[in-house]
Amino acid sequence: MLTETEQSLSEARPNAIDFDRISGLHYLGNYVRRLPINLARMIENAYDWEHLPYVHSSSFSSIDLIDSGTWGWRAKIGLPDGAPASHQLLDLLVESDRHYWVSTVFSGPGTGIEIHTQATKVAEEEIEVDVRFYLPEAPENETGAQMILAYMQQQYATLYDEDQDLMLGRQGALNDRQRWGANEPGSNDVLVGSASELDPKTVHTVEMENGRFCVRRYQEEWVVHSAVCTHLLGPLDGSEINEQGQLTCPWHGYHFDLRSGENTEQKCRALATAPELIEHDGELYLRPV
Numbered sequence: 200m201l202t203e204t205e206q207s208l209s210e211a212r213p214n215a216i217d218f219d220r221i222s223g224l225h226y227l228g229n230y231v232r233r234l235p236i237n238l239a240r241m242i243e244n245a246y247d248w249e250h251l252p253y254v255h256s257s258s259f260s261s262i263d264l265i266d267s268g269t270w271g272w273r274a275k276i277g278l279p280d281g282a283p284a285s286h287q288l289l290d291l292l293v294e295s296d297r298h299y300w301v302s303t304v305f306s307g308p309g310t311g312i313e314i315h316t317q318a319t320k321v322a323e324e325e326i327e328v329d330v331r332f333y334l335p336e337a338p339e340n341e342t343g344a345q346m347i348l349a350y351m352q353q354q355y356a357t358l359y360d361e362d363q364d365l366m367l368g369r370q371g372a373l374n375d376r377q378r379w380g381a382n383e384p385g386s387n388d389v390l391v392g393s394a395s396e397l398d399p400k401t402v403h404t405v406e407m408e409n410g411r412f413c414v415r416r417y418q419e420e421w422v423v424h425s426a427v428c429t430h431l432l433g434p435l436d437g438s439e440i441n442e443q444g445q446l447t448c449p450w451h452g453y454h455f456d457l458r459s460g461e462n463t464e465q466k467c468r469a470l471a472t473a474p475e476l477i478e479h480d481g482e483l484y485l486r487p488v
């Protein structure tokens with residue numbers, strides 16, 4: 200996966216933030232954003248290297264992890280088509296108790312760029328991130344500097360739009376899981392709808408006492424599966440079924456066999472057992488199992 204040069208560059212990298220380095224870099228400017236989430240979700244997002252090519256597919260085409268730990272992560276990243284060179288080596292060092300992290304490109308396009316982020320709580324479910332861009336050298340002139348800054352601010356606006364959706368989705372999924380965990384398993388059938396009138400092209404999402412499930416048409420019959428990924432609770436209701444009969448989670452790309460619920464990569468548990476789908480007097484119901 201890594202060339203010999205990449206391997207030695209990677210091994211030479213420190214696993215702790217060196218704040219003294221900033222004095223030798225050129226400070227270009229920053230991007231400040233308020234987000235309606237808590238610090239826990241933000242820090243979780245910083246550590247979550249795996250979402251980059253899925254949630255940020257216009258910025259990253261692939262990611263291969265080199266190493267990770269409580270210090271952060273280091274990876275080889277594929278840049279989207281059209282980028283001058285196709286790969287970057289990048290690491291992200293985290294000081295989680297200070298809510299501070301630094302990403303550094305140490306090989307490939309943009310080598311030497313450091314991006315320092317300070318997250319700060321401003322209200323119960325609101326934070327502010329201050330993203331500061333440092334370059335290895337000052338741009339040739341002010342116009343060039345303004346152009347690079349505008350480009351980076353735009354890129355970070357997009358990244359945070361995408362991350363905001365992910366983090367809000369994750370917080371909502373955690374709240375759902377807590378609520379379902381507190382419920383008694385239900386015993387009543389839950390109506391999905393009339394078998395002849397349900398739109399076969401739509402995924403019908405049904406809330407039960409213990410989870411959320413999707414009812415949809417597949418190979419000429421109605422099937423039911425959990426709407427919640429077992430990795431980090433990503434939503435499966437928007438997932439198309441691929442040719443192998445698998446669902447793909449939009450957050451980290453894990454695949455699940457529609458029929459068995461098993462995770463194809465064997466990285467996480469099988470999906471929650473789906474309720475039984477029954478038809479009675481022309482109506483479809485989900486029956487708790």
Ligand code: FES
Nearest residue numbers: 428430431433448
């Ligand atoms: S939440 Fe990570 S793959 Fe689904």
Ligand SMILES: [Fe+2]
Nearest residue numbers: 244250255362
């Ligand atoms: Fe992200």
